[in-house]
Amino acid sequence: MAIARDERSNPANLIAGKHITYFEEPDIIYMRFGGAATTEDSLELLRRQIAMSEGRKILFFLIDAEDLENIAPEGRKAVAETLKEIPLRGMAVIKAPLKAKVVTKLVITAINLFRKDSNLNPIAFFDTEEEGRAWIASRRKTFAG
Secondary structure (H helix, E strand, O other): OOOOOOHHHOHHHEEOOOEEEEEEOOOEEEEEOOOOEOHHHHHHHHHHHHHHHOOOOOEEEEEEOOOOOOEOHHHHHHHHHHHHHOOEEEEEEEOOOHHHHHHHHHHHHHHHHOOOOHHHOOEEEEOOHHHHHHHHHHHHHHHOO
16 A cells, blocks of 8 residues: 655755645645745746646645745736636635735735636635635536536
């Protein structure tokens, strides 16, 4: 029997020694911020997430923003311009204190300004990962078939 690998402790998923991002089948891009995200951090997160999205019809983000302090302005701009091409169908943000909620709402609103299908990519905030995953599962059912 194979032992499941914990992607959160996999060094290959670590960015700048503090952020983590990886893909979970069938359609979730997980991301955890480990403090402030510099422009370089943001660009590397984006590079990996664009690669994860290739060939996918729908995707959801599960974002752990508990430790998010800020995202550099150039990083926010790059995120908004780049993620408009990913077929996002919802972004669940978990464990976010007020400052992180403001930062993530700002970035996601900017993403949706550039999208033709912005109404299909809502943002929702949850206290726990379980609540965020349940919301993603309900969104997934909306697009099944």
